[in-house]
Amino acid sequence: MQVPAPVEYERALSVDDAIERLTRLGPEARLVAGGHSLLPMMKLRLARPECLIDINGLADLSFIRRDGNVLRIGAMTRHSELLASQVISEVAKIIPDAEAVIADPIVRNRGTVGGSMCQADPAEDLSAVFAALDAMVEIRGPRGTRVVSVNGFHTGPYSTVVEPDEILTEVSFVTQKNLGSAYEKVERRVGDWAIAAAGAVIALQDGKIQRVGIGLAAVGAPDFRASRAEAYLLGKDATPDLFDEAARMASAECNPNSDQRGPSAYKRHLVEVLTRRALDGALSNSKGKAN
Structure with missing residues (x-):
């Protein structure tokens, strides 16, 4: 039977309190919300934090709201809440498309947006989704609040720009009335990590592609996206031949491993x-x- 190494446990009372605890306890402290990624790694002794800081009580980080033409999602928002949200379905179908094939109901009921992004698994569906949506990520720490693009948020497998004393608080993206989106995934069995997955976002103006995003998961795409294929599509008529070529370009941009x-x-x-x-x-x- 696999069990984690001994670990201390504390419960954060607010975002500022969580930041204070991270600062005081140092880089060996880890935040825990859903725990579906961290706890299995602890059981395998691949992660051995000295202290877990429970942030499940931070209800102010659980929200889905419109702010003008920006859709804001709190880091503690559960996967199941994204899947059930009417607002999300109206503005970005790519999100419920992806959420419907993420793990299983047990994981979706507990797993969080912030946890998924900060785990930075190369096969993480939401990372590809937010790449396609050209999202922004809000991060808070003892030095204040900063907002970074999802481009460059991931610095490598299981690594992000979030510092040990910081907490991801929000993910946001710009919406528009005619924004269409979709997500496609192939997995070995229902609820498994992707063998490969792709999401797309498109908006047309006068028949031409005015906005486009292509997110890729599990295939080694830089920043989880096919940026050259996106640039190729922008400003052109949306024709079958154009999409064929963009798909070939996306395939060439990724760097999947044999496994x-x-x-x-x-x-x-x-x-x-x-x-x-x-x-x-x-x-x-x-x-x-x-x-």
Whole structure:
């Protein structure tokens, strides 16, 4: 039976209190909310924090709200809340599309947005989703609050720009009336990590692609996105041939590893197919909103 190493436990009473505890306890302290990523790593002794700071009581970080044309999601918002939110479904279908294939109801009921982003697993679905949405991330610490782009938020596998004494508090992105989006994923079994996944965001203006984002998970794409394919699509007419080429470009941009989920060539093929499907779905959704 695998059990974690001995660890101290504290419960934060507020965001400022959590930051104070992180500062006082040092880099060997870790925040815990849902715990579905951290606790298994502790059982395997891959993570051995000296103290866990429980932030489940920070209700002020659990929210989904519109602020003008910006949609803001608190870090303590659960996956199940994103899946059930009517506001989210209206402004960004890519989010419930992804949430429906993240793990299982038990994990979705406890896992949080902030936990998923900060875990920085290379196969994390929400990281690809927020990359496609060109999201911003709010981070608070003893030196104040800073807002960073999701581009560059992940500095490597299981690593982000969040410092040991900081806490991710919010993820936000710009919405618009005609924004269409979709998410496609292939997994070995229901609820598993992706073999490959692709999400797309599209908005048209006068028949041309005015906004586009392509997010990729589990395939080694820089910043979880296909930036060259996005640049290729921008400003052009949304035609089948254009989407075919963009999907090929997305496949070329990723760098998947061969592992127990399949060889790299297979994953590249999946990226091309899934990107094409996601672009089609996003375009269809966008046209539906424009009517």
